[in-house]
Amino acid sequence: MDETSGSLQWRVPAGLPAAKLAGAVLLVALGLLFADGDPVRVAVAxxxxxxxxxxxxxxxxxxxxxxxxxxxxxxxQGFAGRRLLPWSAVETIAVDRRPRLGLTSETLEIDAGSSLHLFGRYDLGATPEEVAAALRAARPVS
Incomplete structure (x- = not known):
């Protein structure tokens, strides 16, 4: 969470893009190493x-x-766009918990009526529960 000029921001953890890029390099290396001359394997990798x-x-x-x-x-919104949701458009802020394969996943859900926005821990750099509490505290009382 970052605090900038009166606003709070949640961002992707700094090491995550580096891990994804390292994974991409590893995929190409493994594809070339285990391709055995098969161009389809290289192409998939x-x-x-x-x-x-x-x-x-x-x-x-x-x-x-x-x-x-x-x-x-x-x-x-989209690949790298932004969208402002005025407080009047935000209907609910909730955390959805689902058990799967022995683990529990949490997702922050922001329901803006005509759109639903979902964020996981690695989108926010914090737990969805912490972010939901901060959003509820920041919401003006009407």
Missing amino acids: VLAAVALAGWAVRDLVAPVRLAVDPAGLTVI
């Missing part, structure tokens, strides 16, 4: 690496996923 690298680039270009200020919430 390269395509997967390009997708992973594109995901890392998004983290570098638009690291801030969610911000809050007195006007409302600013959420990421």
Whole structure:
């Protein structure tokens, strides 16, 4: 969480894009190492690496996923765009917990009526529960 000029921001953890880029390089290396001359294996490894690298680039270009200020919430939209959700448009702020494979995943859900915005721990750099509490505290009382 960053506090900048009266607003709070949540961003992708700094090491995550580097890990994704390292994974992309590893995919290409493994694809070349285990291809055995098969161009399809190399192509699949390269395509997967390009997708992973594109995901890392998004983290570098638009690291801030969610911000809050007195006007409302600013959420990421599309690849690297931003969208302001005025407080009047925000219907609910909730945390969805789901058990899966012995682990519990948490997702921050911001329901703005015509749109639903979902954020995980690695989008925010904090637990969804902490962010939900901060958003509820920042919401003006009407």
